[in-house]
Amino acid sequence: MDTDIEFLGLTAGDGPGHFHFTVENHLARLDGLLYGGTAIAVSIATAEALTNRSPLWMTTQFIATAPANERISVHTEVLAPGRRTNQVRVTGTDAAGDIMFASLGATGHHKESGLAGTFDQAPTVSPPERSEPWPNPFVAVVRNAGIEADFSNFPTDLGFNAALDFREPTVEAHPDPGPGRMCVWARRRDQVAITPAIASYVADMVPLSVAHACGVMAGGISLDNTIRIGAFETTEWVLIDLRPHLAVGDYGHGTAHVWSESGALLATASQTSSMMRFSPTDFAAAKPSPGEG
Template structure:
């Protein structure tokens, strides 16, 4: 890319100047993940500390996706619409995950991007995604709103109890002898099944739970990507026996979230309803689909993943 600056190569922005329409830095990227970003180089890094681990001692799957989203949003100056991660090798405690952004040519409203994650040169994950949109996501004020206002066609489940009415599921490592890791940082309340105990009887393949970060954070794509990775809890309830999962891939599509992830209530994080369906168990892999709603019924995101099943 002769004649192009490092920022131009990273972002696809022709003049290499960070756009003035950039979004505020996501507080969750720093406070929850510890993400450090070098916008000039299109790079970021996360030191994998115990608070970011899953129950088997590897990096929580949603953290890898969330960190890549945080990097892209800050460097590109555009909000995430969709992102997906493929995990290539496990990332352990004490390792430093290095992220490098590679973006396609910037369009008037959208940018497609890829993020490569490595640990000491070893490729660990690959993220692809789309960032931007027409309304309020970049230099698009001159574009006519051909499709009218945003619409929510999905509806929140009816009759779901409020978080205050649901039992709390205390932090319990899924694997005996393992650390709680990121589980300690998220409050969980079970909407259905009404009792989370597993008695050996298969369920109906649908689990709903309320989630919120114990670290006070406003709503953002980064927060949703982390919380969406609680979807594998539905596997054990579908099978009726303790089962934990190792994420092979995660994806998230963003719907309606707060217009400013840098602002919010400092006293607490918002509750999010994760409505999970186990769609298939295939050759030891669970295929999951989830919808994420706010307490007011807004659809925040849809998510999916393939999870390698393990006996607890």
């Protein structure tokens, strides 16, 4: 979609399937390096642009990161064209030709009379307008861990925070209660409707729920991001329903369901991350350690 192309700063390169983008502030992590959510969002947006079909799924292996203002070249190709479904591959490289991320996925045409149904249940939460502003991604983790932290100097215009508005709802009921369950409303600050590409950008939050479940102050760097996409509807806000699964040896695994304001399941995402603990004193210095990738 045009709004994705603009948000991600994608420009056409030489030949079909070739694109470029620059690691601008809103496409970076909180430490200023390329954000894993950006990589999967770029993969979906370029696959849509090349095939002119709806995204079905995408998995992105985050191989390396890039500094601010780095120009990333993206090569998107159709490996298996079909009448309904295209299997695609996306590769992102930096100026030196080193691979930053590699993705596999598919786009396709939905059958109007095809099988349809939603088999998961949404949490019951307060709507965005009756939910508390979430000044940064670590508030709930710190509160759960019982840690005192000063967030007064935390920059709200750093990394993906510059592009997103978060609200923390009151969770009245959850279909899968357990350690680390977190729900957060998210929208673009410019209030443009959420698309599959931007849903994948927003859903890169599983490490927070793993830290929440473990009761520690930590973030994580993505090793992979995967999203499976349903029928999208126009929605300004999405509810990110985080459900951690397990942690072992400082690696965390979990899922994130993406719900519309009306309660439709738009997508389900999963992630593996390398977890990193950090200290509350990082916030006092307004220099947080690397957050989720």
